[in-house]
Amino acid sequence: MASGTLPSVAEHPQVTAFKRRQKVKRGALVLIALAFSALVMGVPVAAIFARAFQEGVAVYWTNIVEPDTLYAIWLTVLTALIVLPINIVYGVAVAWLITRYRFPGRRVLLTIIELPFSISPIVAGLCYLLIYGGTSVIGSWADEWNIQLMFNLTGIVLVSLFVTCPFVARELIPLMQVSGKDQEEAALTLGATGWQTFRHVTLPNIRWALLYGAILANARVMGEFGAVSVVSGNIRGETMTLPLQVQLLYDDYNATGAFAAATVLTLIAVITLVLRSLIEARHPHRH
Amino acid sequence: MALHIEDITKFYGTNQVLDQVNLSMQDGEFIALLGPSGSGKTSLLRIIAGLQFADGGRLSFDGEDITGVDARLRRFGMVFQSYALFEHMSVVDNVAFGLKMRPRANRPNKGEISDRVRKLLDMAEISELGERFPSQLSGGQRQRVALTRALAIEPRLLLLDEPFSALDTKVRKGLRGALRDLQKKVGIGAILVTHDQEEAFEIADRIAIMADGKIQQFDTPNNLLRSPATPFVSEFLEGMGSYHAAGAGI
Amino acid sequence: MTTVLSSGPVPSGPTRRGAARVLPGFGLTLGISLLFVALIILLPLSGLAWQMSQLGFSDYLRIISSERTLAAFRVTLSAAALATIFNACFGLLLAWVLVRYEFPGKRLLDALVDLPFALPTAVAGISLVALYDKSGWMGTLLDGMGLKVAYTWWGIALAMVFTSVPFGVRTVQPVMESLSHDIEEAARTLGARDWQVFRHIVFPQLWPSFITGASLAFARSLGEFGAVIFIAGNMPFETEIASLLIMIRLEEYDFPAASAIAGTVLAIALFVLILANLAQGRASRHLNGGA
Numbered sequence: 121m122a123s124g125t126l127p128s129v130a131e132h133p134q135v136t137a138f139k140r141r142q143k144v145k146r147g148a149l150v151l152i153a154l155a156f157s158a159l160v161m162g163v164p165v166a167a168i169f170a171r172a173f174q175e176g177v178a179v180y181w182t183n184i185v186e187p188d189t190l191y192a193i194w195l196t197v198l199t200a201l202i203v204l205p206i207n208i209v210y211g212v213a214v215a216w217l218i219t220r221y222r223f224p225g226r227r228v229l230l231t232i233i234e235l236p237f238s239i240s241p242i243v244a245g246l247c248y249l250l251i252y253g254g255t256s257v258i259g260s261w262a263d264e265w266n267i268q269l270m271f272n273l274t275g276i277v278l279v280s281l282f283v284t285c286p287f288v289a290r291e292l293i294p295l296m297q298v299s300g301k302d303q304e305e306a307a308l309t310l311g312a313t314g315w316q317t318f319r320h321v322t323l324p325n326i327r328w329a330l331l332y333g334a335i336l337a338n339a340r341v342m343g344e345f346g347a348v349s350v351v352s353g354n355i356r357g358e359t360m361t362l363p364l365q366v367q368l369l370y371d372d373y374n375a376t377g378a379f380a381a382a383t384v385l386t387l388i389a390v391i392t393l394v395l396r397s398l399i400e401a402r403h404p405h406r407h
Numbered sequence: 408m409a410l411h412i413e414d415i416t417k418f419y420g421t422n423q424v425l426d427q428v429n430l431s432m433q434d435g436e437f438i439a440l441l442g443p444s445g446s447g448k449t450s451l452l453r454i455i456a457g458l459q460f461a462d463g464g465r466l467s468f469d470g471e472d473i474t475g476v477d478a479r480l481r482r483f484g485m486v487f488q489s490y491a492l493f494e495h496m497s498v499v500d501n502v503a504f505g506l507k508m509r510p511r512a513n514r515p516n517k518g519e520i521s522d523r524v525r526k527l528l529d530m531a532e533i534s535e536l537g538e539r540f541p542s543q544l545s546g547g548q549r550q551r552v553a554l555t556r557a558l559a560i561e562p563r564l565l566l567l568d569e570p571f572s573a574l575d576t577k578v579r580k581g582l583r584g585a586l587r588d589l590q591k592k593v594g595i596g597a598i599l600v601t602h603d604q605e606e607a608f609e610i611a612d613r614i615a616i617m618a619d620g621k622i623q624q625f626d627t628p629n630n631l632l633r634s635p636a637t638p639f640v641s642e643f644l645e646g647m648g649s650y651h652a653a654g655a656g657i
Numbered sequence: 658m659t660t661v662l663s664s665g666p667v668p669s670g671p672t673r674r675g676a677a678r679v680l681p682g683f684g685l686t687l688g689i690s691l692l693f694v695a696l697i698i699l700l701p702l703s704g705l706a707w708q709m710s711q712l713g714f715s716d717y718l719r720i721i722s723s724e725r726t727l728a729a730f731r732v733t734l735s736a737a738a739l740a741t742i743f744n745a746c747f748g749l750l751l752a753w754v755l756v757r758y759e760f761p762g763k764r765l766l767d768a769l770v771d772l773p774f775a776l777p778t779a780v781a782g783i784s785l786v787a788l789y790d791k792s793g794w795m796g797t798l799l800d801g802m803g804l805k806v807a808y809t810w811w812g813i814a815l816a817m818v819f820t821s822v823p824f825g826v827r828t829v830q831p832v833m834e835s836l837s838h839d840i841e842e843a844a845r846t847l848g849a850r851d852w853q854v855f856r857h858i859v860f861p862q863l864w865p866s867f868i869t870g871a872s873l874a875f876a877r878s879l880g881e882f883g884a885v886i887f888i889a890g891n892m893p894f895e896t897e898i899a900s901l902l903i904m905i906r907l908e909e910y911d912f913p914a915a916s917a918i919a920g921t922v923l924a925i926a927l928f929v930l931i932l933a934n935l936a937q938g939r940a941s942r943h944l945n946g947g948a
Binding site for chain 1: 794
């Protein structure tokens with residue numbers, strides 16, 4: 121038995137066979153996963169671009185610079201610009217509150233924070249109509265002051281706040297829970313004020329998680345369809361956000377226009393995913 | 408000749424962890440692989456178990472070439488350093504696992520399995536723990552369960568990877584004797600991986616001292632102390648002389 | 658609500674019970690959080706509760722037991738169930754491949770899993786129609802085999818599959834990453850085959866997260882609107898989902914009917930999530946205490 125001669129190590133044929141079997145198993149599973157993913161997720165994205173550019177780049181461009189579509193893009197961006205800062209302030213505040221203090225009702229608050237994720241968009245929209253709509257107590261009271269809450273930008277912003285408010289908080293809470301409050305207490309003993317402590321100690325620790333949550337929230341704000349469509353009133357050229365515009369164009373039998381508008385949203389989604397995996401690669405706080 | 412290790416070589420990338428290791432053990436013998444961390448002893452044990460494959464060399468057991476045989480077909484009972492108990496199963500189910508996994512043709516029926524498990528628990532003196540879950544056991548109890556589970560498959564060889572390292576000193580001393588007794592009672596060979604000289608000297612019939620991926624010397628405790636083969640061995644066993652002189656060795 | 662309003666944003670400073678609260682900002686963060694939670698989350702939800710309480714039980718029953726509503730629930734629940742089963746299994750496979758294997762394109766696949774979360778549902782909806790419509794890439798292919806997906810129940814299930822893929826993967830994946838290899842190796846030395854190791858050792862440990870993922874996917878599918886309505890065909894009694902029926906009742910200004918259906922959808926979703934939570938607690942009672 122003179123196998124295993126130096127210096128080249130000869131692998132035992134049994135071992136080679138075993139490894140080959142493992143490789144085949146592994147390859148089969150990976151292949152199935154890739155095939156399914158391509159079919160379920162990859163092909164639909166490809167289809168969006170294929171349809172948008174079906175009639176050429178010129179037609180695509182005409183569809184994009186269509187005034188209604190441009191307005192929808194603007195309205196979508198505007199909504200995000202209003203919603204995101206509010207969400208960030210709320211997310212940081214609630215995460216600070218939950219992770220830095222013990223108080224009665226803390227667990228209940230934790231549950232309520234997550235609640236919007238388990239409520240379907242249409243139901244959320246309906247709730248907003250019921251409470252802030254023209255026929256409701258609050259709605260008619262606001263009406264007396266000539267303030268309309270629903271079927272305009274206010275309604276879109278409010279309902280967007282609802283569907284996206286857990287994103288920032290749910291990224292921050294686990295992180296701030298783990299890091300504890302030692303560093304903040306240390307800063308206080310060194311003479312920092314509360315604000316200075318937050319600015320110089322807390323914020324640097326949570327900024328990536330904050331960005332991460334904000335990116336996810338942004339994707340959802342810009343893409344929200346169901347909830348917004350209930351409260352927007354679908355007024356052409358006034359309350360059509362980009363996803364609603366996609367539907368409008370599609371229902372108007374302008375499929376190419378709809379897919380052109382959809383490419384803008386798809387691009388936002390792709391950028392979101394790229395940013396997400398970049399942050400994840402650099403700061404793996406998840407999983 | 409039970410287990411025969413021949414020219415086993417293993418690389419992790421370009422880093423050679425085992426360099427043409429040769430070792431033969433007798434039937435029913437208890438041997439220890441003793442060495443500092445990074446000496447390759449755990450890699451060697453995992454290769455014997457079939458959890459890793461060597462890059463070169465061969466393994467045979469009772470004349471059968473097992474170099475590339477799947478771990479599940481080797482029937483070598485292994486006790487892991489972490490014990491690797493199945494946390495979602497009771498002690499009884501942990502011990503019965505190996506029997507239940509057998510192909511239908513030679514799987515004992517339910518009654519036989521539970522009889523066998525009960526006998527094993529009795530033998531290991533943990534019969535009162537049968538219905539508990541691993542999370543409800545002490546360290547010493549967990550170790551006994553892990554050992555019993557390994558013995559349940561009627562192993563041809565027992566492999567022990569630092570089975571005492573997670574226990575405190577007091578429990579450790581008591582369990583050493585129990586382990587040795589159990590192994591003699593079952594009558595199978597055993598290989599113990601350890602970095603603790605005292606432990607190896609107390610339990611093993613023969614000790615292989617490992618460093619840098621090689622076996623420096625393989626001999627009985629007495630001979631190791633009397634005539635260390637390399638400066639490393641004598642340095643590594645420094646202090647054991649007095650232990651031996653005190654007559655605590657086997 | 659009075660307590661909520663009176664504790665609005667106040668400057669930070671020691672509170673009455675604040676002796677133990679060394680860090681400043683309790684009042685401020687409590688104020689912001691409660692104001693937001695009250696106005697954005699609780700008040701609107703109470704609107705639904707109030708509307709339903711106005712309804713009365715017999716009216717509620719009449720709305721819910723109408724043929725059309727029942728049909729909508731049947732369609733929605735059955736399609737959501739199929740999508741959930743598919744995604745639970747597919748999610749397990751994807752998570753396994755992502756955690757255990759190295760292969761080219763792995764990072765791309767990992768990012769792709771989140772696509773359904775990032776892609777607006779309306780976009781998903783029109784792209785699925787474009788694909789599975791008679792003239793679409795998949796549509797032509799399936800038409801040749803005599804299968805029709807667009808504007809049928811299968812289309813609804815497909816859209817639900819698309820939107821809930823990430824739940825199945827992302828809940829199981831971190832647990833799979835944390836599994837210790839020792840346990841699987843121990844099972845192998847005891848004679849278990851690969852699939853036995855998976856069935857008896859790996860899967861029981863994943864089970865709690867598996868239920869969570871499935872229940873989240875189900876809740877999401879139940880309420881899905883944007884992705885479904887384009888491909889659904891929206892024929893009353895046949896391919897009309899509950900969310901769409903809510904929308905239709907709203908457009909008719911029939912708030913009571915819309916609320917009754919919405920309240921039921923919400924109740925089913927919450928019921929499933931709570932049930933999953935309980936099941937998860939039961940399943941993991943031995944898994945956590947271990948050393």
